[in-house]
Amino acid sequence: MTAKAERWALVNGEFLLPDGIRRDVAVMIEGETVGAVVDAADRATLGGVPILDLGGRLATPGLIDLHVHGGFGYAFDRIDELGTEPSVPAVLRRLARSGVTSAQVSLVSAPVPQLCARLAQLAVQDTARVDGAQFLGVHLEGPFLAVAQCGAHDPAALCDPAPADVTALLRHRDLIRMVTLAPELPGAIDAVTRFASAGIVVAAGHSAAVVDDLMAAQAAGLRHVTHLWSGQSTTQRHGAWRVPGLLEAALASTGLTAEVIADGRHLPPHLLEIARRCLGERLVVVSDGTPGTGMPRGYTYQLGAVQCEVGDGVGMVVGADAFGGSTATLPRMLRHLHDELGWPVAEAVATVTSRPAAVAGLGDRKGAVAAGMDADLAVFGEGFRPWGTVLRGRWLAADDMDDHLDHPSGRTTA
Template identity: 65%
Template sequence: MPTTRPERLALTHATVVSRGRVEPDRTVVIDDDRIAAVVPAASGDVVRGARIVDVGGRIVTPGLIDLHVHGAAGYGFDDADRATVTTVLRHLAAAGVTSVQLSLVSAPVDVLAARVAELSGLVDGPPADAARVLGVHLEGPFLAAAQCGAHDPAVLLPPSPRDVDVLLEHADTLRMITLAPELPGAVEATRRLAGAGVVVAAGHSDATAGQLAAAADAGLSHVTHLWSGQSTTRREGPWRIPGLLEGALAAADLTAEVIADGRHLPPELLEIARRCVGDRLVVVSDGTAGTGMPAGYRYRLATVECVVGDGVGMVAGADAFGGSTSTLPRMLAHLHDDLGWPLAEVVAAATSRPASVAGVSGRRGAVVAGMDADLAIFDPGFRPWATVLRGRWLPAPPSGGPL
């Protein structure tokens, strides 16, 4: 059971992974809901009056941040009530994911606006043992039908000024929107949304690199799940026209996501993203209601029926992925243990980098004094051992985590 209130904690013999460094044998001191100090494990005075927890050399990272997740454990954010959303947030917290953007799939604009309003009360307001909500991410409906993936093509449309007006009424909760830059009105919509502080991302798009660049000039700053629902190079006569993918990989300042579940992208593509995007690369789960559920389990992404396959979600009856069925820790294990990426690099991709994209890097994403006391403690293989959330100690369930 979690502690009922924040306390003074000292996590000793910790291997702290933060800000590009791996520092063994550290003590992390937590006072109330803030990190008070990170010191060598032998520093006795600083832990006076604290409840000491020996983590036995385990990895201690900032709490993981998932910018793109649709649900977990049998429930999706599109239609779950507040109590059920909170249940999902508890599952994610137990896995070490302490901050999330609630991602919604394409639906009519008025329906999405109403759903954003319903979810607004959860922004930084869930119970103490549930992951923090950074805001809502709308994946659609301003997407290209030819790149719809698991989105219902019947609800896709270009953004109108009226649509943008409706969404901007909820700008305090709407933190990110994915759109196709080539659609009529998309550049102007980007300018207005980005001007209101909404992160605009390119995705599910047939854009050329030039159209992506035009949207970036208007304020687009992020790219949704590289290679998934994206145009690539095509030929017009002898000429090669780079697509959204090449434009994203060649860009100097756009951040970009990968789904590193070992299913969406083979190792070679993940390595290309790593080399091209570098320290702007973010790992997201794109997790769904199928996360943590057995093979054959059926779930919906709005109107689209999906089924849990071999470690991934599939659109029922189609050759298309229906989101992932993995949490961020499993993806970090794939990158580090299977592909050999450096530990500090994979942790940054799920902590400091998404914190920067979400505009919360001054409070989260690093294990340093003064930051929010949101931490994840992992056994080898990124198996969840415990979470500290809002300064409260949350041991993982006996199974090592529910997801």
């Protein structure tokens, strides 16, 4: 169930605010917006509204996932994967219960006509459900990728960005929010210019590029780099000379943001630390979640035409030594970064809140708990285990929790 109160407050939490963690405040919810952050000891400021006692739990901005292909048996590039309901609202609902309040739907590589057909289907799918994470739009991961760095993408679906294909995709510009491509491909720089001019975030990924390719793409409007170390060229030898690949060029770049999959499987701690030191506040964490997220070991699923299965905490391409996306949610990645690697809470949480909000151009509305921002918050127990979510001003208990906000009287404290 969801809370229906228009005005209510969260109290007795460890609230992660822009200036750090505060325990002495209450967060006032006004409809779908954070109305104010007030002194919890001043009962007059609460105005007799319903109160939700967080029991000392951590409350952060709602999590934002910019790269997720599905979850819980559903794939975004397939209609009615389990035959029960459309995939996008089904996954968005489950994500919301885990603390993810906004998400970009990622589609794997496929022939451009097939992608256009899927985009047309997504345009009419019900993505505005009150109990689901906000649908931010679509991330096309391909098909303009390098065969040599295809990873879990079907090589037969990959192609150079021909002008006609770019034109076909741009007919869906209102839905597409991000495109990942390989900047070294013939026609890629023109494609970057056209996508960026349409307001679409262009990212480099699954690429055999060298430093000059990335610099040319950045000059044309490329802004982001997709999952560092996964599907990326590294330093090449040209005779006696060493030429930085996409990875080194991204780590040494100025102005580019980049993402990592921090599931404890894709990258060892030392590589995460390198990305952290090189990129600082430009580093973003994504789930790269797949239909295998939330499913048992041995469960098989498709990424486009590629068959994968859930392995030991990660997706694996069947019959190949390659990862098939992630099977971890963002809260599990926060647990890895903070509890296992020792990153400060504020820094770890920023990688899945304020930083992806900035990449998506939503930093004025999302990614912080402050007056005037969207009323999206995630509440966690120990080890970043989801306890509940404030989603557009409504309370959602985690999957195994009851609704703790009674209306109209609410759960009050003394």
